[in-house]
Amino acid sequence: MLKQLPPLSLYVHFPWCVRKCPYCDFNSHALHGELPESDYVEALLRDLAAQANAVQGRELQSVFLGGGTPSLFSPAAIERLLAGVRAQLGLAGDVEVTLEANPGTIERGRFADYRAGGVTRVSLGAQSFDPQQLQRLGRIHSAAETLRAVDELQAAGLKNFNLDLMYGLPQQTLAQAVSDIEQAMALQPAHMSHYQLTLEPGTLFAGRPPPGMPDTDLAADMQLACQQLLAQDGYLQYEVSAYARAGARCRHNLNYWQFGDYLGIGAGAHGKCSRLTPGGLLIERSQRPREPRRYLASVARGEFEWRAVPEAELAFEFLLNALRLNDGFEECEFERRTGLSFALLGAQFTYGQQRGLIERHGQRWRPSALGSNFLNDLLAQFVPSGGAGRENSPVTASAWL
Numbered sequence: 001m002l003k004q005l006p007p008l009s010l011y012v013h014f015p016w017c018v019r020k021c022p023y024c025d026f027n028s029h030a031l032h033g034e035l036p037e038s039d040y041v042e043a044l045l046r047d048l049a050a051q052a053n054a055v056q057g058r059e060l061q062s063v064f065l066g067g068g069t070p071s072l073f074s075p076a077a078i079e080r081l082l083a084g085v086r087a088q089l090g091l092a093g094d095v096e097v098t099l100e101a102n103p104g105t106i107e108r109g110r111f112a113d114y115r116a117g118g119v120t121r122v123s124l125g126a127q128s129f130d131p132q133q134l135q136r137l138g139r140i141h142s143a144a145e146t147l148r149a150v151d152e153l154q155a156a157g158l159k160n161f162n163l164d165l166m167y168g169l170p171q172q173t174l175a176q177a178v179s180d181i182e183q184a185m186a187l188q189p190a191h192m193s194h195y196q197l198t199l200e201p202g203t204l205f206a207g208r209p210p211p212g213m214p215d216t217d218l219a220a221d222m223q224l225a226c227q228q229l230l231a232q233d234g235y236l237q238y239e240v241s242a243y244a245r246a247g248a249r250c251r252h253n254l255n256y257w258q259f260g261d262y263l264g265i266g267a268g269a270h271g272k273c274s275r276l277t278p279g280g281l282l283i284e285r286s287q288r289p290r291e292p293r294r295y296l297a298s299v300a301r302g303e304f305e306w307r308a309v310p311e312a313e314l315a316f317e318f319l320l321n322a323l324r325l326n327d328g329f330e331e332c333e334f335e336r337r338t339g340l341s342f343a344l345l346g347a348q349f350t351y352g353q354q355r356g357l358i359e360r361h362g363q364r365w366r367p368s369a370l371g372s373n374f375l376n377d378l379l380a381q382f383v384p385s386g387g388a389g390r391e392n393s394p395v396t397a398s399a400w401l
Contacts, residue, residue, distance in 0.1 A: 004281075005274055006260040006337055008058040009252050010085065012044060013266030014067040015292050018105060021138045022204035023197060027268030027290050028068045036296075037077045043299040045084040047265040047288070050304040052088060054263070054273040054284070059090035062252035063097045065119075071101035075110055079117030096251045098123055098162075103149040104141030111149075112156040121250075122153055123162040123193075129183040130176060133169050136210060143183075150187045160248060162191040167226060168219040169197050171212035177222040178229065185233050190248035194226055195241035240324045240375070257321045258329070259337040264288065267295035273306070274337075281339035283309045312384045314338045315345060319382050323358075323375065328366025348381045 016031040063085065065078065082097065098121040099114055111122065128134055129143040153161050163184050167177045184192060196219055199206045214222070227237060235243035239257060242250065255262065264271035268290035275282045284306035289295045298304075309317065318338050322329040331342040349365065352358035357371035357378040371378045 004336065005056060005058060005276065006258070007061045007255055008055060008273075009062040009064065009255045009260065009262040010048075010060050010089075011252075011262050011264045011266075011269055011271070012063065012065050012070075012081070013264070013269040013288075014040075014065065014070040014073060015267040015290075015295075016072055017067065017069045017102075018072070018140050019138065020204075022210075023137060023200070025200035025203050026068070029292060031072070035072060036292075037073055039296065040292075041073075041077050041081050041084075043296050044081060044265050045088070047299050047304070048085065048088055048263065050299075050302065051263050051265070051271065051273075051286070054275060054306070055089060056275060058261075059092050060085070060095060061092050062095060062255060063091070064252040065097070065099045067100055069102050069105050070099055071105045071110075071114075075113035075117045078114060078119065082118035096121055098250070098252055100125065101149070102139075102141060103145040104139070106149050106152070109152065111152045111158055115156050115158055119158070121160045121162070122158050123164065124149055124153070124189075125164045126184065127164060127166050128169065129180050130172075133172065133176075136170050137166070147187070150189075160190045162193055162250065163187065163189045164193045164195075166195060166197045167222045168214050170210035172214060172222070174218065174221055174225060178225055181226045181229050185229070185235070191242070191244045191250060192230065192235055193241055194223075194230070194243060196223065238326050240372075254325075257324050258333070259318045259321050267292045272309075283314060283338070285309055310384075311340070314340060316379070316382045316384055320379060323367055323371075323378060326366065326372075328361075328364045330363045331365070332363075345382070352378060352381055 013027065015027055015029050016035060017028045018031060020028055020030050063082070070078070078099070085091065097119050099119045100123045102125045114122075124146065126146045127137055127139055129146065131143060134142065150161070153159070165180055165184055167180070169177075181194070197213075199209055199213075230237070230243045234245050236246075237243050238249055239253070242253065244250070261273045262271055263273065264286060265288070267288060269288045271286040273284055273286075275284070286304070286306050289298050315334075315338065318334055322334070334340070334342050334345075349358060352371070353360075355377075356368055357374065358365060359368045359371075367375065367378060
């Protein structure tokens with residue numbers, strides 16, 4: 001019976017950064033004063049205990065330590081957290097444990113300690129190798145620090161690492177975007193995330209746009225040229241902004257995009273969980289308070305609740321995730337993960353095919369080349385009446401471009 005439930009992951013949010021980047025719309029807060037490391041880890045474990053009844057016998061397939069800047073926390077704190085997670089829920093034997101890290105917040109030699117504490121994968125926020133671009137982006141690290149961090153990763157045996165890179169940066173030329181990709185490939189990461197800088201509402205860049213932002217045509221040229229270089233070097237695109245060598249796709253993010261389940265702990269964390277009930281499949285979401293002090297207070301008071309996802313929103317939520325993937329999805333996967341009949345979408349999929357936005361390959365539906373470039377137009381066909389805000393699918397809101 002439990003085989004009907006999707007895989008289960010855990011997302012852990014660490015909300016503090018040394019400095020808030022002007023383009024960042026994530027839930028991150030500049031650190032003022034001492035990091036409440038011990039109290040926060042204790043709150044995370046209490047938060048997890050409050051959600052344990054949603055698991056229904058499953059162990060965790062992946063854990064993602066995101067932020068903010070999780071690497072501000074010591075290896076001892078991460079080890080304590082992971083030991084507590086293992087004791088409460090259990091971890092799969094081949095569990096993937098990803099730590100997000102900024103090169104400027106890693107002390108030499110610490111990656112070996114993180115690995116000893118249970119981390120199996122690192123996502124390094126390089127963003128660019130151009131000193132001027134790093135300054136424009138408000139980054140606290142240098143390109144040299146990224147190189148040193150990669151050296152430390154490899155020395156620690158953490159060869160399964162991701163590099164985050166951005167393109168479409170202020171005053172960036174096509175040659176500069178290509179140079180960033182070439183320098184990244186020379187470091188031989190197993191995975192690369194390559195995404196366009198967007199001016200998100202509520203950020204400093206949105207209120208005061210930087211001069212010299214590339215136009216749409218130039219940004220498209222950057223994307224195409226970089227995709228071609230990545231493909232030539234064995235990095236295959238499998239999602240809107242994700243490229244991986246064989247066997248190195250991010251299991252945690254794939255679980256999001258395949259509409260799997262995940263518990264979310266930490267300030268501002270979101271969760272989505274499916275449960276088998278006498279009435280059928282129940283899909284619920286959770287959301288934790290964003291501000292760190294409010295989060296800590298809510299955990300101390302034992303406040304936590306799940307919200308049932310209305311049936312009218314389920315199809316859109318599934319497609320918002322699954323249509324990010326180059327491989328798309330099978331109809332049976334839709335039915336298994338949502339509890340709905342795929343026949344409900346027949347008219348919209350026929351219309352999407354007629355417009356050339358979606359196509360069928362064997363048993364799989366996936367966006368066409370045109371649909372991938374105009375994903376919003378494709379997704380708009382499935383928006384439930386009343387619309388769908390970003391908060392409905394916070395983890396993958398960037399699909400709604």
